[in-house]
Amino acid sequence: MKHRVRILWLKLVLFLSVMGPGIITANVDNDAGGITTYSVAGAHFGYSLVWSFIPIIVALVIIQEMCSRMAVVTGKGLADLIREEFGVRVTFYAMIILVCSNLFNTISEFAGIAASAELFGISKYILVPICAIFVWWLIVKGTYLTVEKVFLLACLFYVSYILSGFLSKPDWHEVFVSSIKPQFQWNKYYFFMLIGVIGTTIAPWMQFYQQSSVVEKGIKLENYKYSRLDVIIGAFVVNIIAVFIVVVCANTLFKNGIRIETAKDAALALRPLAGQYCFYLFAFGLLNASVFSACILPLSTAYSVCEGMGWEVGVNRRFRQAPQFYTLYTAIIIIGSIVILLPGVKLIPIMLISQATNGILLPFVLIFMLLLVNNKRLMGSYTNSRIYNVISILVIIGMIGLSAALFSMSFIK
């Protein structure tokens, strides 16, 4: 008995040491844009979209697991591998699109910070620069391990959505039933929303970021199963939180027939319906998610570009040792925070460009991944099994289709 407890304890310690990349990457999925989408989904369609989180979990696990596996087996980042296997030209253009897409994403994260500043009654001209400086300082002065700890702490703060979910006192039976029973509404708004919810799940930067951070952590092959667990837990956690966001909005806004456009609207509408605490928790969640993602997106961009172009890379280096890395990182944060402070900037076109670039890049990244993960020379006996390949091809086709739909849809609107 004592022996068994010891082994369990040892396993837990091992898992804790490997944990991080999967959970962090998945949680950034619930960024400012994600929270907006889920709030709107809950407010307009009640619980009827909750079932879609189950296929999202499957897609996330399948795709992120491949990244994690490639990182552990090859010890190289995704941009590294693309450069080494597909040459410099492909890498260069992929990186240009990635920088665009991540830049616009970062702008929308800073928009999330600005929105939560207004919710808390602080001027955005104060909060946005403070957050930008914090985010910059964290990476430039930190080491990988301290940065990861801060990120994991940020993941913990997502609990605020779970708390606000409980504060809205939902009917849990109804939530449970609707999460396992798909229900369709045959109108185009419902389908637009469905595509929005699933289509935003997988973005190109996630694969790059996850693979680089697993590599930076130096996880060994024999601990790979813990790394996989990390991915799976990440996928579940992020979707449980998303469900709670939908639940809060469905239980208050949907029941009272309130229409909203943004996460800020949702928080404001919550105040009279669910009380002061629920409002603050929701607003805090938005702030946390935006700051967290505003940190990861520039970081991920700098990582991928420097890997691909062969420049020095890493949080553990000083500015002088990795000038391109820090310049890129700093530039994205500065541009991201300044654009949002300019008077008269419209968010919608920024979101559209970000979605469009994501949509263009995603098919390439996923296809590259599939080719790389099945390359025997790189992966040895860790290539995909036949069944895994069939499933992942289906998931990839589905994701490409959805992101194409999202892309074209945003122009129809």
Added chain:
Amino acid sequence: MFKQTEPKNMYASKMFVYFSQLLERPVIDRDREGVGRIYDIVIKPDEVYPQSSSLIIRKGFPNRKYAVISWSDIEELDNNEVVLKIAKANVNFSEKHDDREELTLRRDILDQQVIDSSSHKIIRVNDIHLLIVNHAFMVAHVDISTRGLIRRLGFESFVDYFVRLFNKNSAYISLEHLIRWKYIHPLSINPSSMTIKVNAPHKQFNSIPAADLGEIFLDLNINHQIALFKSLELSTKARIFINIDFKTQKLLIEELSDKEVIEILNAIPSDEATDFLEKLPKNKTERLLGLMENKHSKKLSQLLGYANDSAGGLMTTDYLVFSKDTLIESVLKQIKERVFKVEPAQYVYIVDEANRLVGSTNFRRLMLAEPQNTLEKAAFPKTYFVHLDSSVKEVAYLMEKYKYYTIAVVDESSILQGIITVDDILNRVISIAWRRLKRIKIA
């Protein structure tokens, strides 16, 4: 052969060609029929400037097929195409091309990471500069410049034109960021033996300071670390091992056989070995000690018994010690002949018959002294020492006060146990200072 109209000049640009400019050039057979396009070049890596030994060509899309053509079957290398001596029918195409054990330029060097022993860094190769000699190519340089990157993207002339518009003598154009091949160590791993394909010339690695070598090593990914480590010779292994963090040390140890581990532990200074063993789980330490030579393991397990931050925990047992009656000429002779694990500081310790410390001297005093005298005569007037349980502070204080590079450690009956070198003390003192600095910053 490339057609030369100009007089032979080693540095004429026609003598050199970039590998990226060769790729995809058409290959035709003796009847001038198209066979395929240049895909890769196999080289013989053993020479200082390796020569091309065969050509890999590719045809078909999307069902790509590859063929290997020996260099002797090549009739002519033209500026635009490659002409073969053989007929198209004699070229064997197959679908495989990936599992070769030889070194090839496209797969193993172009776009890959390599070690550059001139800048002590890991770099990514943007292009390869080839010298055309006797109907063949020789790998001369690798290009890591931005211009190389732009050439690969196909914008070289365009960007060059723009740069010239603004600054005719721009460093971007005039300076070629080429690194000589002799400094380059490819890292590609042989698929069957799992070691590095090219036997790294150890001379090059020996010219890199040990601390830099450790840093380069830490920048590699796990697979390359293991493969490179396995392909190095023992002295280089030892130099790397003592300059990397514990996590990486442990990882390497797990990949090596017991015999190799023991070899390394024997080859590194005893204070480094105890530093490492101390951090391993107890059962592992004991197993390794059990496998070692009796004498050495006894020494190590004794060292392991001392508190980490005491003089006993810091000391090494590798030092120069002679009995007080030894003649100076024989001391000098022994110093010359002995092989050291690390370069010893220039101190020699003097003991009596019972191994009690009686004095010390340095190389300068030894050289100036009469060769026929006994060692005792060359000793310093007074030798200061510390005890096994002395604290780091005490040791640092004494070493600073008497300007010692090493200090002797004795037990309660004055028997010499080991010495502490200044680098180990600095290491501790710096880490204490850092911790304080951090605390001040936070407060």
